[in-house]
Amino acid sequence: MYDAIIVGGGPAGLSAALILGRCLRSVLVCDAGHPRNASSHALHAYLTREGISPLDFLQTARDELKKFEKVSIAQCEVTKATRRDDQFEVTLLDGRIFQSRKLLLATGVVDVIPKIHGIMDFFGKSIFNCPYCDGWEVRHQKLAVYGKAHRGLKLAKSLKTWSNDILLCTDGASGLSKEDCEVLERNNIQLVDHKIIRLEGDDGRLKKIIFENGDVSEREAMFFNTESYIRSRLLEQFECNFSEEDGVERGKYEKTEIPGLYVAGNILREVQLVIVAAAEGAQAAFGINSALAKEDLN
Ligand SMILES: Cc1cc2nc3c(=O)[nH]c(=O)nc-3n(C[C@H](O)[C@H](O)[C@H](O)COP(=O)(O)OP(=O)(O)OC[C@H]3O[C@@H](n4cnc5c(N)ncnc54)[C@H](O)[C@@H]3O)c2cc1C
Missing domain, CATH: 3.50.50.60 (FAD/NAD(P)-binding domain)
Structure with a gap:
């Protein structure tokens, strides 16, 4: 049983994993490997990382996580997520099943690209x-x-x-x-x-x-300026209030109304920058660790 499973290994999910790794938490990041800005030649507007390739940025983040022994990454899509008896269970596309105490959805959005030839x-x-x-x-x-x-x-x-x-x-x-x-x-x-x-x-x-x-x-x-939509249908598997336009309803530290379920990144429909997604991931991780610590104290 992991302390937390993070679905989505983009800037939001990896940032959350970094904070939780630093809190000695056991974490599994599940990532299908389709970050929103994969087509982009360069990442801008991220303090100290101006112009870096978006894929190099994510690789650096994954490399930095290697020193945290209790953080691991499964390069696979999560197809199902459920909550029962205060625990979460996720099923991966390859059939593996994992449990956790907290779940963070950082699954991003997908852009509808205009239908113009070429x-x-x-x-x-x-x-x-x-x-x-x-x-x-x-x-x-x-x-x-x-x-x-x-x-x-x-x-x-x-x-x-x-x-x-x-x-x-x-x-x-x-x-x-x-x-x-x-x-x-x-x-x-x-x-x-x-x-x-x-x-x-x-x-x-x-x-x-x-x-x-x-x-x-x-x-x-x-x-x-065409539409974008929330990439993963996992949110629908919880009775969680959200809309494509306004994102997911949540409270302090990106906690949703479903106990133990957190959200971060573009899925929130706030400012859609990498630095903001990373900050939201950090906030959610703060919320997750605080909740775990509170539960574990006598
Ligand atoms: C062309 C383009 C250029 C951009 N340029 C910039 C820029 O210069 N600066 C900037 O700040 N922002 C830029 N952005 C915006 C930036 O891409 C987003 O702000 C950022 O990627 C959001 O991070 P995220 O972690 O929320 O989502 P994402 O980066 O989209 O990551 C989500 C991850 O979750 C995974 N996932 C989804 N569903 C599942 C599932 N069910 N199971 C497992 N994994 C799943 C996805 O495969 C993906 O890897 C750009 C966007 C585009 C389209």
Whole structure:
């Protein structure tokens, strides 16, 4: 029986494992190995780690955990998680079953990538979804925003922090009102509502967007604002209040209303930065260790 099982070995889960390892707790991290930013060329906005490869960042975190003898990592998806008699039981895809006193879900979210032919050649290199992560690298450049209705409008306005040359592409009917279009005009944001047929560029660097009507726009980067969804269905296996938009309901130290169940990282739908996910993992670990210590004291 582990003190804690952590589902998800991204920044949130590994950060929690580090704190719990330092508290001499026995911990199993189960990770399916699909971190959200796997396509990204570089991690930004993490103090002291500016520009590191996201996969190197995670490998460094895993290497640092090796000195804690009671922390282990199972490179496998968790398919089932249950709670019975104050204990949790998780089942892995390969059939292994483990028990723990506390459970932390740090399973992240998945982005819905716009359906544009060839987009994956550019995703994470010059097509991004988070201006706070990648806006600075393309500051003052010719930027495109991909998004419909208010999502597109909101992102286009926010990109004005980084560039004055913004083209909002709605890839078909914009869903924008007359008032919305006036906002765009007042803020000098161009709007194109023709369908995009393809993207052109070299080596992951976007150069042109080709529209269905034959128009071509030279653009150096694109940001999109499509939806993302919670990656794992494990939350649904507990009667835990959560919504795709607002994340998981929880109290102090990321503790949910299910006794012993904690959550951390992007699943919370707070600021979606690695440094924040790591901090949330640390908070949850603090909560978990405090609860375990309290239970064990006479
Ligand atoms: C293209 C791109 C670029 C980005 N760039 C930056 C950046 O520069 N700076 C920044 O701060 N943020 C950036 N982000 C955001 C960053 O990726 C997230 O903030 C961060 O990954 C969240 O960490 P997490 O631990 O919550 O989730 P994740 O990193 O997604 O990790 C969750 C882990 O849980 C695993 N998992 C899920 N379900 C299960 C299961 N059932 N069983 C076992 N394992 C499971 C997944 O496989 C994954 O490994 C970027 C995102 C994208 C998409």
